[in-house]
Amino acid sequence: MTFLSPDPYGTSAPVPRSRFLHHLNPLAKVAAVLPAWVALLFTRDIITPLVFVVLGVALILVGARLRPAIVVGLLVVLPAIVLVMAVSFGFWTDASRVADQRILFSIGAYDYTVGALAVGLATSLRLGALVTLALVGGLTTTGPDLARALVAQLRIPYRIGYTAIAAYRFLPRFGSELMLIRQAQRVRGVAGGWGPIAAVRRAFAAVVPLLASSIRHAERMALAMESRAFGAHPTRTERTPSRWRVRDSVFVAVAVLVTVAVFAL
Structure with a gap:
């Protein structure tokens, strides 16, 4: 069973009641992934961004209502793009500065090593993790909803x-x-x-x-x-007010704890 969220601008789409991401405050989804975004900028390994890619995709698939094309994009297109970027970044890596010098293939005088692929994979997975975490809110939040949340919660x-x-x-x-x-x-x-x-x-x-x-x-x-005297008064009433609920705080707290646990382990 679906319902149409009340949006005076007609931008909200019907969403099922069972998909929780659609009902969270937009700022809660931003706050939940922000610590991971910042921490991923300083990671250089493969496992950490890979874990965040898997967790982000799983969260989107479970918590959001998606079109089949988006599901295919997350499960097929995204891994393919990450792999292509990994190989491409590997070509830009200085082969003499990587630890693993085992040769995967050669193109003329150029030797593509396992270490170069590892460096490229770490970079591409980091970018993939940043994009995946951004999609947690991007696929479940409309622009008007985010603007109303900024006005209500951040006092813009x-x-x-x-x-x-x-x-x-x-x-x-x-x-x-x-x-x-x-x-x-x-x-x-x-x-x-x-x-x-x-x-x-x-x-x-x-x-x-x-x-x-x-x-x-x-x-x-x-x-x-x-x-309509827009801007003549310091405040205005909202037809669809944006509220911060207990579930928003719980979602942010759980996301932060998961982020800390991933980087700690």
Whole structure:
């Protein structure tokens, strides 16, 4: 059974009640992974980032509602990218400075060693762990939810927070506007043709109409906010207030304890 989280901007998607990550405060998900992010910047081994990649993927699969394409990306595409990056980083490693000089393969006069692969794997796993931990909140939090949490919990001025929400809503509008502009150009035969040069011409031809549309939209939004006295008062009421609950504190505490345990062991 699903429900639609109340979002006045229409950005929240239906999520099942059993998936807990969707119901945590957005700042709790950031605070939970922040210690691991910082610590991973100083690691040089293979096991530590590998553990965080596994833990991050497992947490996302258990705690979030995902499309099949995202599941495939986490289980297939992510490991493939990490492996490709590991081999690539290994080529940039000075083979004379690694401990394990056993040769895996040779390309002309270049010998690719086990030590070079280990260094590349440590680097790629570290990047993979950072991305995976970022996805814990990125796949389960919308931009408006994060902005409301920043206003409610970190006391960011609501003028800044809701300006960020407005900017976030510009992105899908730009996409729809660009599609309409290109359809109109095709009907009028503007910037036709095939190939990369024609694609560049079409892109430049859409810049001015898109800019004009964005200016008109920004003007309408500014007039609407001014007519509603937005920013005239130090505080404002929230239709969907962001709250920090006990479960958020528990989630952050458990995540910090797991991070400390991984680095300690």
